[in-house]
Amino acid sequence: MTQLANTSTTSRAARTDTPDGDAAAEPGTTRVVLxxxxxxxxxxxxxxxxxxxxGFGIVDQTRVVTAASELARNAYIHGGGGVLTIEYPRRHGVRGLRLTIRDEGPGITDVDAALVDGFTTGAGLGHGLGGARRLMDEFEVRTVPGGGTTVVATRWVPR
Amino acid sequence: MSGPTSTGVPILRLGDVLITGLLNELDDKAALAFTHELTERISADRVRGVLIDISRLEIIDSFVARTLMELTMMAKLLGARVIVAGMRPPVAITLVELGIELVGVETALNAEQGMAALGWHQSQQPPEGAHRDSTR
Amino acid sequence: MGVVKGFLVSSSEAVARKRVADAMRGRVEEIADRWVRLQVQQAALSGGTSESELREEADTLVAALVTGLDSALPIDRVASSHTELRRAVTDLSMNRARGGESPTATALAVLALKEALLEAVQESTQDSGELFSAALLINRLLDGAGALSFDTYVEGREEIIRRQSRQLLEVSTPVVRLWRQVLGVPLIGTLDTARTQVVMENLLQAIQDQEATVAIIDITGVPTVDTAVAQHLMQTVNAVRLMGADCIISGIRPPIAQTIAQLGIDLSTIMTRATLSDALSEAIKLTAGPLPTPDAPAVR
Structure with missing residues:
Protein backbone atom coordinates (compact mmCIF):
# COMPACT_ATOMS: atom_id res chain seq x y z
CA MET A 1 0.00 0.00 0.00
CA THR A 2 2.66 2.48 1.12
CA GLN A 3 4.91 1.02 -1.52
CA LEU A 4 2.36 1.75 -4.22
CA ALA A 5 1.77 5.30 -3.06
CA ASN A 6 5.49 5.96 -3.08
CA THR A 7 5.89 4.59 -6.57
CA SER A 8 3.23 6.80 -8.03
CA THR A 9 4.65 9.87 -6.28
CA THR A 10 8.07 9.10 -7.72
CA SER A 11 6.98 8.80 -11.31
CA ARG A 12 4.73 11.82 -11.06
CA ALA A 13 7.38 14.03 -9.53
CA ALA A 14 9.73 13.01 -12.30
CA ARG A 15 7.52 14.73 -14.81
CA THR A 16 6.28 17.70 -12.85
CA ASP A 17 7.94 19.90 -10.31
CA THR A 18 5.71 19.37 -7.34
CA PRO A 19 4.53 15.88 -6.39
CA ASP A 20 0.92 17.05 -6.32
CA GLY A 21 1.17 19.48 -9.20
CA ASP A 22 -1.16 17.91 -11.70
CA ALA A 23 -3.43 16.21 -9.20
CA ALA A 24 -4.51 19.67 -8.14
CA ALA A 25 -5.46 20.54 -11.72
CA GLU A 26 -7.93 17.66 -11.82
CA PRO A 27 -11.39 18.34 -10.50
CA GLY A 28 -12.62 16.18 -7.67
CA THR A 29 -15.31 13.55 -7.92
CA THR A 30 -18.45 14.74 -9.73
CA ARG A 31 -21.96 13.43 -9.19
CA VAL A 32 -24.86 13.82 -11.58
CA VAL A 33 -28.34 12.80 -10.48
CA LEU A 34 -30.40 11.37 -13.31
CA GLY A 55 -6.70 15.07 -21.50
CA PHE A 56 -8.30 12.51 -23.82
CA GLY A 57 -7.99 12.98 -27.59
CA ILE A 58 -11.12 13.72 -29.63
CA VAL A 59 -11.81 10.05 -30.53
CA ASP A 60 -11.48 8.87 -26.92
CA GLN A 61 -13.67 11.78 -25.80
CA THR A 62 -16.34 10.63 -28.23
CA ARG A 63 -16.01 7.00 -27.07
CA VAL A 64 -16.39 7.88 -23.38
CA VAL A 65 -19.27 10.34 -23.87
CA THR A 66 -21.09 7.83 -26.08
CA ALA A 67 -20.60 5.06 -23.49
CA ALA A 68 -21.88 7.41 -20.76
CA SER A 69 -24.91 8.22 -22.90
CA GLU A 70 -25.68 4.50 -23.34
CA LEU A 71 -25.25 3.74 -19.64
CA ALA A 72 -27.27 6.76 -18.52
CA ARG A 73 -30.07 5.86 -20.90
CA ASN A 74 -30.07 2.29 -19.57
CA ALA A 75 -30.33 3.56 -16.00
CA TYR A 76 -33.09 5.97 -16.99
CA ILE A 77 -35.16 3.48 -18.95
CA HIS A 78 -34.63 0.31 -16.90
CA GLY A 79 -33.74 1.71 -13.50
CA GLY A 80 -36.09 4.68 -13.40
CA GLY A 81 -33.15 7.03 -13.06
CA GLY A 82 -29.93 6.83 -11.10
CA VAL A 83 -26.75 8.55 -10.06
CA LEU A 84 -23.61 8.95 -12.14
CA THR A 85 -20.31 9.41 -10.35
CA ILE A 86 -17.27 10.59 -12.31
CA GLU A 87 -13.85 9.83 -10.82
CA TYR A 88 -10.27 10.39 -11.91
CA PRO A 89 -8.29 7.26 -11.08
CA ARG A 90 -4.57 6.92 -11.65
CA ARG A 91 -2.63 3.72 -12.29
CA HIS A 92 1.17 3.66 -12.52
CA GLY A 93 1.09 7.34 -13.39
CA VAL A 94 -1.52 6.84 -16.13
CA ARG A 95 -4.60 9.02 -15.85
CA GLY A 96 -8.05 7.68 -16.39
CA LEU A 97 -11.74 8.42 -16.16
CA ARG A 98 -14.14 6.18 -14.23
CA LEU A 99 -17.89 6.29 -14.63
CA THR A 100 -20.05 4.64 -12.00
CA ILE A 101 -23.76 4.54 -12.76
CA ARG A 102 -26.03 3.24 -10.09
CA ASP A 103 -29.77 2.75 -10.33
CA GLU A 104 -32.38 1.35 -7.97
CA GLY A 105 -34.29 -0.49 -10.66
CA PRO A 106 -35.29 -4.15 -10.84
CA GLY A 107 -31.75 -5.27 -11.65
CA ILE A 108 -30.65 -7.48 -14.52
CA THR A 109 -31.51 -11.17 -14.20
CA ASP A 110 -29.04 -12.36 -16.85
CA VAL A 111 -26.03 -10.06 -17.15
CA ASP A 112 -24.30 -12.20 -19.80
CA ALA A 113 -27.37 -12.03 -22.01
CA ALA A 114 -27.64 -8.27 -21.46
CA LEU A 115 -24.08 -7.84 -22.70
CA VAL A 116 -24.83 -9.68 -25.95
CA ASP A 117 -25.61 -7.36 -28.85
CA GLY A 118 -29.24 -7.15 -29.75
CA PHE A 119 -30.49 -7.88 -26.25
CA THR A 120 -33.01 -5.29 -25.20
CA THR A 121 -36.00 -5.06 -22.97
CA GLY A 122 -36.76 -1.44 -23.77
CA ALA A 123 -36.06 1.28 -26.29
CA GLY A 124 -32.82 1.30 -28.25
CA LEU A 125 -30.96 -1.22 -30.33
CA GLY A 126 -29.86 -3.47 -27.51
CA HIS A 127 -26.34 -2.16 -27.97
CA GLY A 128 -26.43 -0.33 -24.66
CA LEU A 129 -24.38 -2.44 -22.27
CA GLY A 130 -22.39 -4.49 -24.78
CA GLY A 131 -21.62 -1.44 -26.88
CA ALA A 132 -20.57 0.66 -23.90
CA ARG A 133 -18.28 -2.17 -22.79
CA ARG A 134 -16.47 -2.10 -26.14
CA LEU A 135 -15.91 1.64 -25.83
CA MET A 136 -14.28 1.40 -22.41
CA ASP A 137 -11.10 -0.34 -21.20
CA GLU A 138 -12.61 -1.81 -18.04
CA PHE A 139 -16.22 -2.69 -17.47
CA GLU A 140 -18.02 -4.26 -14.55
CA VAL A 141 -21.71 -4.85 -13.90
CA ARG A 142 -22.95 -5.48 -10.37
CA THR A 143 -26.59 -6.32 -10.14
CA VAL A 144 -29.01 -7.92 -7.71
CA PRO A 145 -32.44 -8.91 -9.00
CA GLY A 146 -34.74 -6.45 -7.26
CA GLY A 147 -31.80 -4.54 -5.81
CA GLY A 148 -30.66 -2.23 -8.59
CA THR A 149 -27.70 -2.22 -10.94
CA THR A 150 -24.29 -0.58 -10.73
CA VAL A 151 -22.05 -0.30 -13.78
CA VAL A 152 -18.42 0.73 -13.31
CA ALA A 153 -16.59 1.62 -16.53
CA THR A 154 -13.07 3.01 -16.87
CA ARG A 155 -11.00 4.26 -19.75
CA TRP A 156 -7.28 5.07 -19.48
CA VAL A 157 -5.45 7.80 -21.36
CA PRO A 158 -3.14 6.06 -23.86
CA ARG A 159 0.53 6.63 -23.01
CA MET B 1 -39.11 27.70 -47.36
CA SER B 2 -40.80 26.63 -44.18
CA GLY B 3 -40.20 28.10 -40.77
CA PRO B 4 -38.96 26.11 -37.83
CA THR B 5 -41.06 23.17 -36.78
CA SER B 6 -42.28 22.64 -33.25
CA THR B 7 -39.03 20.82 -32.38
CA GLY B 8 -37.05 23.90 -33.39
CA VAL B 9 -35.30 21.98 -36.15
CA PRO B 10 -35.81 23.69 -39.53
CA ILE B 11 -36.89 21.55 -42.47
CA LEU B 12 -36.29 23.37 -45.78
CA ARG B 13 -37.56 22.39 -49.18
CA LEU B 14 -35.50 22.72 -52.34
CA GLY B 15 -37.43 21.43 -55.35
CA ASP B 16 -38.34 17.85 -54.58
CA VAL B 17 -35.79 17.50 -51.80
CA LEU B 18 -36.16 18.29 -48.10
CA ILE B 19 -33.09 19.55 -46.30
CA THR B 20 -32.71 19.36 -42.56
CA GLY B 21 -30.10 18.81 -39.88
CA LEU B 22 -29.81 17.26 -36.45
CA LEU B 23 -28.53 19.34 -33.56
CA ASN B 24 -26.17 18.11 -30.89
CA GLU B 25 -28.52 19.02 -28.08
CA LEU B 26 -31.40 16.94 -29.38
CA ASP B 27 -32.98 15.01 -26.52
CA ASP B 28 -35.04 11.86 -26.96
CA LYS B 29 -38.44 13.53 -26.97
CA ALA B 30 -37.30 16.08 -29.53
CA ALA B 31 -35.82 13.31 -31.68
CA LEU B 32 -39.12 11.46 -31.74
CA ALA B 33 -41.06 14.67 -32.49
CA PHE B 34 -38.60 15.41 -35.31
CA THR B 35 -39.11 11.95 -36.83
CA HIS B 36 -42.84 12.57 -36.74
CA GLU B 37 -42.58 16.03 -38.32
CA LEU B 38 -40.25 14.90 -41.04
CA THR B 39 -42.38 11.95 -42.12
CA GLU B 40 -45.42 14.26 -42.19
CA ARG B 41 -43.54 16.67 -44.42
CA ILE B 42 -42.29 13.93 -46.77
CA SER B 43 -45.82 12.77 -47.22
CA ALA B 44 -47.39 16.26 -47.52
CA ASP B 45 -44.74 17.73 -49.86
CA ARG B 46 -44.42 14.53 -51.94
CA VAL B 47 -40.64 14.89 -52.07
CA ARG B 48 -38.41 12.12 -53.43
CA GLY B 49 -35.28 12.95 -51.49
CA VAL B 50 -34.28 13.97 -47.95
CA LEU B 51 -30.89 15.29 -46.92
CA ILE B 52 -30.12 15.12 -43.20
CA ASP B 53 -26.99 17.01 -42.23
CA ILE B 54 -25.42 15.52 -39.11
CA SER B 55 -22.13 17.43 -39.18
CA ARG B 56 -22.99 19.09 -35.87
CA LEU B 57 -23.55 15.84 -33.99
CA GLU B 58 -20.69 15.24 -31.57
CA ILE B 59 -21.95 11.82 -30.62
CA ILE B 60 -24.36 9.26 -32.04
CA ASP B 61 -25.51 6.73 -29.49
CA SER B 62 -27.73 3.73 -30.18
CA PHE B 63 -30.85 5.83 -29.71
CA VAL B 64 -29.91 8.44 -32.31
CA ALA B 65 -28.70 5.65 -34.61
CA ARG B 66 -32.07 3.96 -34.31
CA THR B 67 -33.82 7.26 -35.02
CA LEU B 68 -31.80 7.64 -38.24
CA MET B 69 -32.56 4.08 -39.35
CA GLU B 70 -36.27 4.45 -38.63
CA LEU B 71 -36.39 7.74 -40.50
CA THR B 72 -34.74 6.15 -43.50
CA MET B 73 -37.10 3.19 -43.42
CA MET B 74 -40.22 5.36 -43.11
CA ALA B 75 -39.05 7.68 -45.86
CA LYS B 76 -38.47 4.69 -48.14
CA LEU B 77 -42.00 3.50 -47.47
CA LEU B 78 -43.20 6.97 -48.49
CA GLY B 79 -41.13 6.86 -51.67
CA ALA B 80 -38.28 9.16 -50.63
CA ARG B 81 -34.57 8.46 -50.49
CA VAL B 82 -32.69 9.65 -47.40
CA ILE B 83 -29.05 10.70 -47.37
CA VAL B 84 -27.29 11.29 -44.07
CA ALA B 85 -24.38 13.69 -44.64
CA GLY B 86 -21.36 14.93 -42.78
CA MET B 87 -20.68 12.38 -40.06
CA ARG B 88 -17.57 13.38 -38.09
CA PRO B 89 -14.65 10.92 -38.07
CA PRO B 90 -14.69 10.27 -34.28
CA VAL B 91 -18.42 9.61 -34.46
CA ALA B 92 -17.93 7.09 -37.29
CA ILE B 93 -15.19 5.28 -35.36
CA THR B 94 -17.28 5.15 -32.19
CA LEU B 95 -20.34 3.88 -34.06
CA VAL B 96 -18.49 0.92 -35.62
CA GLU B 97 -16.95 0.09 -32.25
CA LEU B 98 -20.41 0.20 -30.69
CA GLY B 99 -21.32 -2.39 -33.31
CA ILE B 100 -23.86 -0.23 -35.12
CA GLU B 101 -23.89 -0.37 -38.92
CA LEU B 102 -26.77 2.01 -39.74
CA VAL B 103 -28.29 -0.67 -41.96
CA GLY B 104 -29.96 0.75 -45.04
CA VAL B 105 -28.84 4.32 -44.38
CA GLU B 106 -27.07 6.06 -47.28
CA THR B 107 -24.30 8.44 -46.30
CA ALA B 108 -22.45 11.31 -47.97
CA LEU B 109 -19.31 13.17 -47.03
CA ASN B 110 -21.02 16.55 -46.78
CA ALA B 111 -24.25 18.29 -47.71
CA GLU B 112 -22.93 19.22 -51.16
CA GLN B 113 -22.15 15.64 -52.11
CA GLY B 114 -25.38 14.48 -50.54
CA MET B 115 -27.34 16.88 -52.74
CA ALA B 116 -25.36 15.69 -55.77
CA ALA B 117 -26.32 12.09 -54.95
CA LEU B 118 -29.95 13.21 -54.82
CA GLY B 119 -29.60 14.57 -58.33
CA TRP B 120 -28.79 18.18 -57.52
CA HIS B 121 -25.72 19.04 -59.53
CA GLN B 122 -23.75 22.20 -59.25
CA SER B 123 -24.62 23.20 -62.79
CA GLN B 124 -28.28 23.32 -61.75
CA GLN B 125 -27.59 25.72 -58.94
CA PRO B 126 -28.10 29.44 -59.37
CA PRO B 127 -24.82 31.22 -60.26
CA GLU B 128 -24.30 32.70 -56.79
CA GLY B 129 -24.37 29.21 -55.32
CA ALA B 130 -21.66 27.89 -57.63
CA HIS B 131 -18.29 28.25 -56.01
CA ARG B 132 -16.19 25.84 -58.01
CA ASP B 133 -13.36 27.58 -59.80
CA SER B 134 -13.68 27.81 -63.50
CA THR B 135 -10.62 26.03 -64.82
CA ARG B 136 -10.29 27.71 -68.12
CA MET C 1 18.68 -0.36 24.50
CA GLY C 2 17.51 0.24 20.96
CA VAL C 3 16.45 3.73 21.91
CA VAL C 4 19.77 4.60 23.52
CA LYS C 5 21.74 3.18 20.64
CA GLY C 6 19.54 4.99 18.12
CA PHE C 7 20.06 8.22 20.02
CA LEU C 8 23.82 7.78 20.06
CA VAL C 9 23.96 7.03 16.36
CA SER C 10 21.80 9.94 15.46
CA SER C 11 23.66 12.37 17.68
CA SER C 12 27.05 11.42 16.24
CA GLU C 13 25.42 11.47 12.83
CA ALA C 14 24.19 14.99 13.49
CA VAL C 15 27.71 16.07 14.30
CA ALA C 16 29.10 14.51 11.13
CA ARG C 17 26.27 16.00 9.13
CA LYS C 18 26.99 19.49 10.42
CA ARG C 19 30.70 19.00 9.74
CA VAL C 20 30.07 17.94 6.12
CA ALA C 21 27.64 20.78 5.57
CA ASP C 22 30.08 23.33 6.99
CA ALA C 23 32.95 21.92 4.96
CA MET C 24 30.82 22.21 1.82
CA ARG C 25 29.50 25.66 2.59
CA GLY C 26 32.95 27.20 2.37
CA ARG C 27 33.81 25.32 -0.84
CA VAL C 28 30.63 25.25 -2.92
CA GLU C 29 32.31 26.60 -6.03
CA GLU C 30 35.40 24.51 -5.56
CA ILE C 31 33.35 21.31 -5.25
CA ALA C 32 31.27 22.15 -8.29
CA ASP C 33 34.46 22.84 -10.28
CA ARG C 34 36.07 19.62 -9.15
CA TRP C 35 32.94 17.64 -9.98
CA VAL C 36 32.74 19.08 -13.48
CA ARG C 37 36.43 18.31 -14.03
CA LEU C 38 36.00 14.74 -12.81
CA GLN C 39 33.09 14.20 -15.17
CA VAL C 40 35.02 15.61 -18.10
CA GLN C 41 38.04 13.40 -17.20
CA GLN C 42 35.87 10.31 -17.08
CA ALA C 43 35.00 11.18 -20.64
CA ALA C 44 32.05 8.84 -20.34
CA LEU C 45 29.74 11.58 -21.60
CA SER C 46 29.10 11.22 -25.27
CA GLY C 47 29.29 14.95 -25.79
CA GLY C 48 25.59 15.70 -25.70
CA THR C 49 26.11 17.66 -22.49
CA SER C 50 28.30 20.77 -22.74
CA GLU C 51 30.70 21.89 -20.02
CA SER C 52 28.66 25.01 -19.27
CA GLU C 53 25.58 22.83 -18.80
CA LEU C 54 27.59 20.60 -16.47
CA ARG C 55 28.72 23.63 -14.51
CA GLU C 56 25.18 24.93 -14.14
CA GLU C 57 23.92 21.51 -12.98
CA ALA C 58 26.82 21.27 -10.53
CA ASP C 59 26.18 24.70 -8.99
CA THR C 60 22.49 23.94 -8.47
CA LEU C 61 23.07 20.45 -7.13
CA VAL C 62 25.86 21.31 -4.70
CA ALA C 63 23.85 24.24 -3.31
CA ALA C 64 20.85 21.95 -2.94
CA LEU C 65 22.98 19.34 -1.14
CA VAL C 66 23.95 21.92 1.47
CA THR C 67 20.36 23.00 2.16
CA GLY C 68 19.39 19.31 2.14
CA LEU C 69 21.98 18.58 4.83
CA ASP C 70 20.72 21.54 6.87
CA SER C 71 17.18 20.15 6.79
CA ALA C 72 15.76 17.83 9.45
CA LEU C 73 15.16 14.97 7.02
CA PRO C 74 16.81 11.59 7.76
CA ILE C 75 20.05 11.35 5.79
CA ASP C 76 19.04 8.49 3.47
CA ARG C 77 15.81 10.27 2.56
CA VAL C 78 17.26 13.72 1.94
CA ALA C 79 17.78 13.12 -1.79
CA SER C 80 14.29 11.75 -2.39
CA SER C 81 12.33 14.06 -0.08
CA HIS C 82 14.09 17.43 -0.02
CA THR C 83 12.23 19.36 -2.73
CA GLU C 84 15.15 21.41 -4.01
CA LEU C 85 17.65 18.55 -4.02
CA ARG C 86 15.17 16.13 -5.50
CA ARG C 87 14.51 18.51 -8.35
CA ALA C 88 18.23 19.05 -8.95
CA VAL C 89 18.84 15.28 -9.13
CA THR C 90 15.83 14.48 -11.32
CA ASP C 91 16.61 17.40 -13.66
CA LEU C 92 20.17 16.15 -14.07
CA SER C 93 19.09 12.56 -14.83
CA MET C 94 16.27 13.66 -17.15
CA ASN C 95 18.74 15.84 -19.08
CA ARG C 96 21.14 12.92 -19.35
CA ALA C 97 18.38 10.59 -20.53
CA ARG C 98 17.01 13.06 -23.06
CA GLY C 99 20.49 13.99 -24.23
CA GLY C 100 21.09 10.34 -25.07
CA GLU C 101 23.87 9.87 -22.49
CA SER C 102 24.56 6.27 -21.39
CA PRO C 103 23.41 4.91 -18.02
CA THR C 104 27.14 4.57 -17.15
CA ALA C 105 27.72 8.27 -17.63
CA THR C 106 24.77 9.07 -15.41
CA ALA C 107 25.89 6.65 -12.66
CA LEU C 108 29.50 7.87 -12.86
CA ALA C 109 28.34 11.45 -12.45
CA VAL C 110 26.95 10.65 -9.01
CA LEU C 111 30.06 8.64 -8.08
CA ALA C 112 32.28 11.54 -9.16
CA LEU C 113 30.30 13.84 -6.90
CA LYS C 114 31.09 11.49 -4.01
CA GLU C 115 34.77 11.89 -4.75
CA ALA C 116 34.53 15.68 -4.95
CA LEU C 117 32.71 15.85 -1.62
CA LEU C 118 35.21 13.53 0.13
CA GLU C 119 38.06 15.69 -1.07
CA ALA C 120 36.36 18.78 0.35
CA VAL C 121 35.89 17.10 3.73
CA GLN C 122 39.52 15.93 3.72
CA GLU C 123 40.61 19.52 3.41
CA SER C 124 38.53 20.50 6.44
CA THR C 125 39.72 17.85 8.90
CA GLN C 126 42.62 15.45 9.41
CA ASP C 127 41.02 13.41 12.18
CA SER C 128 40.54 9.86 10.86
CA GLY C 129 37.50 9.18 13.04
CA GLU C 130 35.80 12.35 11.84
CA LEU C 131 36.74 11.58 8.27
CA PHE C 132 35.33 8.07 8.56
CA SER C 133 31.94 9.20 9.89
CA ALA C 134 31.83 11.98 7.28
CA ALA C 135 32.57 9.45 4.53
CA LEU C 136 29.79 7.16 5.79
CA LEU C 137 27.39 10.07 5.79
CA ILE C 138 28.32 11.18 2.28
CA ASN C 139 27.88 7.61 1.10
CA ARG C 140 24.39 7.35 2.51
CA LEU C 141 23.41 10.76 1.17
CA LEU C 142 24.66 10.07 -2.34
CA ASP C 143 23.42 6.48 -2.47
CA GLY C 144 19.96 7.99 -2.08
CA ALA C 145 20.73 10.45 -4.84
CA GLY C 146 22.12 7.63 -7.02
CA ALA C 147 18.98 5.52 -6.64
CA LEU C 148 16.73 8.48 -7.45
CA SER C 149 18.93 9.41 -10.38
CA PHE C 150 18.76 5.89 -11.81
CA ASP C 151 14.97 5.73 -11.44
CA THR C 152 14.60 9.07 -13.16
CA TYR C 153 17.01 8.12 -15.93
CA VAL C 154 15.05 4.94 -16.68
CA GLU C 155 11.79 6.87 -16.59
CA GLY C 156 13.26 9.41 -19.01
CA ARG C 157 14.42 6.72 -21.42
CA GLU C 158 11.03 5.02 -21.25
CA GLU C 159 9.37 8.31 -22.05
CA ILE C 160 11.56 8.63 -25.14
CA ILE C 161 10.77 5.06 -26.20
CA ARG C 162 7.06 5.68 -25.82
CA ARG C 163 7.30 8.87 -27.84
CA GLN C 164 9.32 7.18 -30.56
CA SER C 165 6.94 4.26 -30.86
CA ARG C 166 4.07 6.73 -31.18
CA GLN C 167 5.97 8.61 -33.88
CA LEU C 168 6.84 5.35 -35.63
CA LEU C 169 3.17 4.45 -35.60
CA GLU C 170 2.33 7.74 -37.28
CA VAL C 171 5.11 7.39 -39.83
CA SER C 172 4.28 3.76 -40.61
CA THR C 173 0.70 4.56 -41.52
CA PRO C 174 0.77 7.30 -44.15
CA VAL C 175 -2.36 8.36 -45.98
CA VAL C 176 -1.51 9.46 -49.51
CA ARG C 177 -3.58 11.12 -52.19
CA LEU C 178 -3.54 8.89 -55.27
CA TRP C 179 -5.98 10.76 -57.49
CA ARG C 180 -8.56 13.48 -57.28
CA GLN C 181 -10.86 12.36 -54.42
CA VAL C 182 -8.96 9.07 -54.01
CA LEU C 183 -6.82 8.30 -50.96
CA GLY C 184 -4.52 5.35 -50.42
CA VAL C 185 -3.14 3.69 -47.29
CA PRO C 186 -0.26 1.33 -48.10
CA LEU C 187 0.07 -0.92 -45.06
CA ILE C 188 3.40 -2.64 -44.51
CA GLY C 189 4.26 -5.02 -41.71
CA THR C 190 2.27 -6.56 -38.91
CA LEU C 191 -1.07 -5.05 -38.05
CA ASP C 192 -2.21 -4.88 -34.46
CA THR C 193 -5.07 -3.16 -32.70
CA ALA C 194 -3.16 0.03 -31.88
CA ARG C 195 -1.91 0.41 -35.43
CA THR C 196 -5.24 -0.28 -37.12
CA GLN C 197 -6.80 2.34 -34.85
CA VAL C 198 -4.23 4.91 -35.91
CA VAL C 199 -4.85 3.95 -39.55
CA MET C 200 -8.58 4.38 -39.08
CA GLU C 201 -8.26 7.77 -37.37
CA ASN C 202 -5.77 9.15 -39.92
CA LEU C 203 -7.75 7.84 -42.87
CA LEU C 204 -11.11 9.23 -41.73
CA GLN C 205 -9.60 12.61 -40.92
CA ALA C 206 -7.93 12.74 -44.35
CA ILE C 207 -11.21 11.79 -46.03
CA GLN C 208 -12.92 14.69 -44.30
CA ASP C 209 -10.10 17.19 -44.91
CA GLN C 210 -9.63 16.33 -48.58
CA GLU C 211 -13.24 15.47 -49.36
CA ALA C 212 -12.16 12.12 -50.75
CA THR C 213 -14.85 9.77 -51.97
CA VAL C 214 -12.80 6.59 -52.29
CA ALA C 215 -10.21 5.13 -49.91
CA ILE C 216 -7.94 2.26 -50.92
CA ILE C 217 -6.32 0.17 -48.19
CA ASP C 218 -3.47 -1.80 -49.73
CA ILE C 219 -2.33 -4.79 -47.67
CA THR C 220 0.28 -6.19 -50.10
CA GLY C 221 2.93 -5.62 -47.44
CA VAL C 222 1.02 -7.27 -44.62
CA PRO C 223 2.44 -10.76 -43.94
CA THR C 224 -0.48 -12.31 -42.05
CA VAL C 225 -4.03 -11.54 -41.15
CA ASP C 226 -5.70 -13.03 -38.10
CA THR C 227 -9.31 -12.75 -36.92
CA ALA C 228 -8.69 -9.59 -34.92
CA VAL C 229 -6.96 -7.82 -37.80
CA ALA C 230 -9.64 -8.87 -40.27
CA GLN C 231 -12.25 -7.49 -37.90
CA HIS C 232 -10.35 -4.22 -37.57
CA LEU C 233 -10.22 -3.97 -41.36
CA MET C 234 -13.98 -4.55 -41.50
CA GLN C 235 -14.47 -1.81 -38.89
CA THR C 236 -12.33 0.58 -40.88
CA VAL C 237 -14.29 -0.14 -44.06
CA ASN C 238 -17.57 0.38 -42.19
CA ALA C 239 -16.39 3.66 -40.67
CA VAL C 240 -15.31 4.91 -44.12
CA ARG C 241 -18.78 4.05 -45.43
CA LEU C 242 -20.44 5.88 -42.54
CA MET C 243 -18.47 8.95 -43.55
CA GLY C 244 -20.02 8.65 -46.98
CA ALA C 245 -17.01 7.37 -48.92
CA ASP C 246 -16.26 4.01 -50.57
CA CYS C 247 -13.49 1.71 -49.43
CA ILE C 248 -11.51 -0.80 -51.50
CA ILE C 249 -9.07 -3.31 -50.06
CA SER C 250 -6.30 -4.30 -52.46
CA GLY C 251 -3.33 -6.63 -52.38
CA ILE C 252 -4.89 -9.58 -50.59
CA ARG C 253 -2.25 -12.23 -51.33
CA PRO C 254 -3.31 -15.89 -51.81
CA PRO C 255 -2.18 -17.10 -48.35
CA ILE C 256 -4.12 -14.28 -46.71
CA ALA C 257 -7.18 -15.01 -48.84
CA GLN C 258 -6.89 -18.62 -47.66
CA THR C 259 -6.63 -17.58 -44.01
CA ILE C 260 -9.64 -15.31 -44.33
CA ALA C 261 -11.66 -18.10 -45.91
CA GLN C 262 -10.55 -20.60 -43.24
CA LEU C 263 -11.35 -18.20 -40.42
CA GLY C 264 -14.84 -17.87 -41.85
CA ILE C 265 -14.63 -14.08 -41.94
CA ASP C 266 -17.17 -12.61 -44.29
CA LEU C 267 -15.51 -10.03 -46.48
CA SER C 268 -18.10 -10.50 -49.22
CA THR C 269 -19.66 -7.09 -48.61
CA ILE C 270 -16.28 -5.44 -49.04
CA MET C 271 -14.92 -4.31 -52.38
CA THR C 272 -11.59 -6.05 -52.99
CA ARG C 273 -9.09 -5.94 -55.86
CA ALA C 274 -5.98 -8.03 -56.50
CA THR C 275 -3.56 -5.14 -56.91
CA LEU C 276 -3.31 -1.49 -56.00
CA SER C 277 -3.48 -0.51 -59.68
CA ASP C 278 -6.70 -2.49 -60.18
CA ALA C 279 -8.12 -0.75 -57.12
CA LEU C 280 -7.06 2.65 -58.40
CA SER C 281 -8.66 2.16 -61.79
CA GLU C 282 -11.85 1.06 -60.03
CA ALA C 283 -11.66 4.10 -57.75
CA ILE C 284 -11.30 6.48 -60.69
CA LYS C 285 -14.38 4.91 -62.26
CA LEU C 286 -16.24 5.40 -58.96
CA THR C 287 -15.29 9.05 -58.65
CA ALA C 288 -16.39 9.70 -62.22
CA GLY C 289 -19.64 8.00 -61.13
CA PRO C 290 -23.05 9.58 -61.55
CA LEU C 291 -21.60 13.08 -61.38
CA PRO C 292 -21.26 14.71 -64.79
CA THR C 293 -17.85 16.37 -65.01
CA PRO C 294 -18.36 19.44 -67.15
CA ASP C 295 -14.83 20.73 -66.68
CA ALA C 296 -13.16 17.43 -67.65
CA PRO C 297 -11.55 17.75 -71.08
CA ALA C 298 -12.92 15.54 -73.82
CA VAL C 299 -10.33 12.80 -74.19
CA ARG C 300 -11.56 10.89 -77.19
Missing part, protein backbone atom coordinates in the same frame (compact mmCIF):
# COMPACT_ATOMS: atom_id res chain seq x y z
CA UNK A 35 -34.14 11.69 -12.85
CA UNK A 36 -35.53 13.28 -16.01
CA UNK A 37 -34.82 12.81 -19.70
CA UNK A 38 -33.15 16.23 -19.82
CA UNK A 39 -30.59 14.91 -17.33
CA UNK A 40 -29.23 12.69 -20.13
CA UNK A 41 -27.88 15.87 -21.71
CA UNK A 42 -26.46 17.00 -18.36
CA UNK A 43 -24.67 13.64 -18.12
CA UNK A 44 -23.14 14.15 -21.56
CA UNK A 45 -21.98 17.64 -20.73
CA UNK A 46 -20.45 16.58 -17.42
CA UNK A 47 -18.66 13.60 -18.98
CA UNK A 48 -17.42 15.66 -21.94
CA UNK A 49 -15.96 18.22 -19.53
CA UNK A 50 -14.35 15.40 -17.54
CA UNK A 51 -12.74 13.85 -20.65
CA UNK A 52 -11.25 17.25 -21.48
CA UNK A 53 -9.92 17.66 -17.94
CA UNK A 54 -8.21 14.25 -18.11
Missing amino acids: TTEEDLLTVRHAVRAATLAV
